[in-house]
Amino acid sequence: MTQSPYWNPRIETLPREQLEALQLAKLRTLCEWAQARSPWYRRSFAQGGFEPGQLRSLDDLRRIPLLTREQWMTSQDERPPYGELPTIAPETAIRVHTTSGTSGRTPLRALDSRKDWAWIAEMWAYGLWACGVRPSDTAYVAFGYGSFIGFWGLHYAMEKIGVLNVPGGAQTTEARVKQILSFDATVVASTPTYALRLAQEADQLGLDLRGSAVKRVILSGEPAGSIPETKALIEQQWGAKAYDTAGMTEVGTIVMFECEHQPGGAHIIEDHVLEESLDPETLEPAASGERAERVVTSFGRHAIPLIRYRTGDEISRVPGSRCGCGRTADIYAGGILGRVDDMKLVRGTNVYPRAIEGIVRAFPHVEEFQVRITREGLRDEIALLVETAPDHADAWPEVSSALRRELADAHEGLNFRVERAEAGALPRFELKAKRMVDLRDRPMGA
Numbered sequence: 001m002t003q004s005p006y007w008n009p010r011i012e013t014l015p016r017e018q019l020e021a022l023q024l025a026k027l028r029t030l031c032e033w034a035q036a037r038s039p040w041y042r043r044s045f046a047q048g049g050f051e052p053g054q055l056r057s058l059d060d061l062r063r064i065p066l067l068t069r070e071q072w073m074t075s076q077d078e079r080p081p082y083g084e085l086p087t088i089a090p091e092t093a094i095r096v097h098t099t100s101g102t103s104g105r106t107p108l109r110a111l112d113s114r115k116d117w118a119w120i121a122e123m124w125a126y127g128l129w130a131c132g133v134r135p136s137d138t139a140y141v142a143f144g145y146g147s148f149i150g151f152w153g154l155h156y157a158m159e160k161i162g163v164l165n166v167p168g169g170a171q172t173t174e175a176r177v178k179q180i181l182s183f184d185a186t187v188v189a190s191t192p193t194y195a196l197r198l199a200q201e202a203d204q205l206g207l208d209l210r211g212s213a214v215k216r217v218i219l220s221g222e223p224a225g226s227i228p229e230t231k232a233l234i235e236q237q238w239g240a241k242a243y244d245t246a247g248m249t250e251v252g253t254i255v256m257f258e259c260e261h262q263p264g265g266a267h268i269i270e271d272h273v274l275e276e277s278l279d280p281e282t283l284e285p286a287a288s289g290e291r292a293e294r295v296v297t298s299f300g301r302h303a304i305p306l307i308r309y310r311t312g313d314e315i316s317r318v319p320g321s322r323c324g325c326g327r328t329a330d331i332y333a334g335g336i337l338g339r340v341d342d343m344k345l346v347r348g349t350n351v352y353p354r355a356i357e358g359i360v361r362a363f364p365h366v367e368e369f370q371v372r373i374t375r376e377g378l379r380d381e382i383a384l385l386v387e388t389a390p391d392h393a394d395a396w397p398e399v400s401s402a403l404r405r406e407l408a409d410a411h412e413g414l415n416f417r418v419e420r421a422e423a424g425a426l427p428r429f430e431l432k433a434k435r436m437v438d439l440r441d442r443p444m445g446a
């Protein structure tokens with residue numbers, strides 16, 4: 001018997017008109033639930049003059065007030081520990097996860113019920129199935145299993161599909177590499193940064209990942225999974241296909257995944273989330289293909305409903321018909337493009353972390369890098385610090401001048417200082433890599 005390429009064949013190929021009718025029905029139920037059970041939403045709806053009965057078409061979505069991370073955090077501060085968004089008493093929930101946090105603020109605390117966890121696993125199952133994970137696979141989850149939600153949902157989805165799962169928590173990188181090989185894992189889940197780190201470690205240990213059983217690397221947690229150069233490097237170092245997914249703690253699970261056709265972007269799981277693309281300044285809907293901020297409404301999280309939440313993620317949405325897989329869900333071209341506020345202005349030139357990473361990852365000797373922006377007197381300076389493999393020291397003069405040239409070409413001639421950092425000097429990341437540091441506003445000596 002040939003297996004369906006879809007986890008949910010009927011829904012994933014539903015004609016757009018029916019998909020939108022389903023979304024509208026789910027949106028009404030969600031808003032009624034939130035109004036009845038969440039003190040925060042009850043007040044926010046009343047203040048915005050919104051009633052769930054006003055939802056007669058998806059265009060009416062815009063009547064609902066937006067929710068920001070700041071509002072959620074303020075609610076937690078005022079009514080600790082969970083604020084007034086939850087619809088259920090904390091003792092009814094079965095788990096709490098937290099975000100990585102903004103400096104000086106309490107991280108977001110997301111409660112989930114048993115029903116929420118079933119939904120989170122279902123969402124991940126859409127994505128894992130689409131990129132070819134099947135019950136005969138053995139998956140290695142290279143993840144710390146801590147309070148960050150990360151790959152917890154992937155773990156349950158693997159079990160739901162029937163995959164043999166190896167939880168790789170609380171291990172050194174060396175131990176993880178050895179387990180991947182000794183269990184004959186066919187699928188590995190990790191962040192893009194950590195996938196590269198595992199490959200470097202294997203190289204240093206003289207172990208062969210390219211010749212291993214690994215066929216698929218499932219990426220999440222950072223936008224880099226959709227940067228073509230980073231993905232190509234991961235695929236080359238693992239001898240496997242890499243697939244991008246993206247989600248967030250506030251939703252609890254992934255909201256998009258790459259299918260096996262890899263159309264240069266990720267399909268939105270539109271029967272479970274309602275995604276809007278808004279201009280971050282005017283909050284008006286963006287045109288198809290335009291760079292905009294994603295605003296998410298999640299139909300499945302029941303303990304903390306998420307309705308019109310401003311994610312701060314930058315995306316460019318295009319129709320699903322671009323992909324040959326038959327799914328009707330729209331696509332985020334290039335996955336998550338970055339954060340709407342991560343662009344830096346250096347001497348009048350726009351600098352994006354994603355564009356720099358795309359250039360740097362085309363140099364496979366680069367093991368780690370960091371971009372530092374400083375102010376010297378009245379002048380801004382930008383430097384790229386690079387760690388290369390120790391046995392590539394001879395190639396450095398050539399690599400550094402090529403990097404300098406390519407960075408300048410991509411940034412209107414902006415001159416980057418390219419410096420070699422000592423081995424191990426730059427920060428390593430397992431989650432949420434942050435490689436661009438702006439030191440311009442820091443007081444002297446800090």
Ligand SMILES: [Zn+2]
Nearest residue numbers: 259261323325
């Ligand atoms: Zn597709």
